[in-house]
Amino acid sequence: DAGITQSPRHKVTETGTPVTLRCHQTENHRYMYWYRQDPGHGLRLIHYSYGVKDTDKGEVSDGYSVSRSKTEDFLLTLESATSSQTSVYFCAISDLTGGYGYTFGSGTRLTVV
Amino acid sequence: GENVEQHPSTLSVQEGDSAVIKCTYSDSASNYFPWYKQELGKRPQLIIDIRSNVGEKKDQRIAVTLNKTAKHFSLHITETQPEDSAVYFCAASLSGNTPLVFGKGTRLSVIA
Numbered sequence: 001d002a003g004i005t006q007s008p009r010h011k012v013t014e015t016g017t018p019v020t021l022r023c024h025q026t027e028n029h030r031y032m033y034w035y036r037q038d039p040g041h042g043l044r045l046i047h048y049s050y051g052v053k054d055t056d057k058g059e060v061s062d063g064y065s066v067s068r069s070k071t072e073d074f075l076l077t078l079e080s081a082t083s084s085q086t087s088v089y090f091c092a093i094s095d096l097t098g099g100y101g102y103t104f105g106s107g108t109r110l111t112v113v
Numbered sequence: 114g115e116n117v118e119q120h121p122s123t124l125s126v127q128e129g130d131s132a133v134i135k136c137t138y139s140d141s142a143s144n145y146f147p148w149y150k151q152e153l154g155k156r157p158q159l160i161i162d163i164r165s166n167v168g169e170k171k172d173q174r175i176a177v178t179l180n181k182t183a184k185h186f187s188l189h190i191t192e193t194q195p196e197d198s199a200v201y202f203c204a205a206s207l208s209g210n211t212p213l214v215f216g217k218g219t220r221l222s223v224i225a
Contacts, residue, residue, distance in 0.1 A: 033212055042119075042202060042217035043157070058212065059114075090156065100145045100206065102213065104156040 003027040006091050006105035013112055019078040021108050023091030025071075031094045032074040033102070034058075034066065036087040043090065049074055081112045115140040117205050119216025126193050127224050134219045136203035137185040143205040146179060146186045147213070151200045160201075161188070193223045 003026045013019050023032060033048040035058075045058030047066040055066050063085060065077045078085055088109050092102040116139040126132045138146075147162035163170045163177045163186065170177050174193075179186040190197055200220050204213040 035215075040217065043215040045212050045214070048212050059214075100208075101147055101159040101162055102149075102157075104158070106156050 004091065004093050004103055004105045006089075006108050008108060009106065010109045011111070013081050013110070015082060015112055016080050019081050019110065021076045021089055021091075021110070023074045023076070023105055025074075025093045027093060027095065027103070028071060029093040029095040029103075030071075032068065033092045033094075034064075034074070034076045035090045035092065036060065036085075037090060037107075038087050046076065046089075078110075081110075083112050086110060086112045115143055115205055115207070115214040117203060117214050117216045119203050119219055121219060122217065123220045123222070125222045125224060128193060128195060130193055132188075132190045132193055132197070132221055132223075134188045134201055134203070134221070135185060136187070136205075136216050137183075138205040138214075139184070140205070140207065141181075141184060142207050144208065145206045146177070147204050148175075148177060148188050149202045149204065149215075151202065151218075153199070157202060190221075193221075195223050195225050197221060198223045 005024050007022045034046040035043040044060045046064050049055045049068040067075045088107050090107045091105040094102050119136045144165035149157035150160045151157040174191045176189045200218045202218045203216045206213045
């Protein structure tokens, strides 16, 4: 497939609980990104990583944290889920040697009730 | 930071007609402009991209034009087909190691 997988694909969780989404790549790409997609807002950057243990915040980072302990995995954690974090979350990877284009994962649909 | 505006938000065309989607960006230093297509329930996929040293790029029925002076770029789809129906996103970035900033998307419907 595209060399990038997200898990879980769907999750329903309760307000106030912690949630971790996983992005796994087999392409050995340096850059990994987490975006959220909401109707009327397009794709908004949450956090991104430019190497192992190197991460930075995006436009909508409040309430989210990330970790990247190895090249292939990029984890997104919602410390205490809120209803406003109900969304579809996409992970993406890119590598400068292959151009700047992103390859997206299949997405995780998260519902916070 | 960079801001990308995309218009229109929805577009309906008859099969066989052309479709044009326009985007503007705010940072004159941006130099990479990709377009993504997202079918219902699927992941966004790169369909074409252009760099700032090029004014136009074409790939079969799709083309992208870039006007650096006006800071806008457009996607042109000719001879539209029902399978072109999807949401299209434009994006911009300063360089390969700067995250993409996306427009809000255009929902294209091709009516048979």
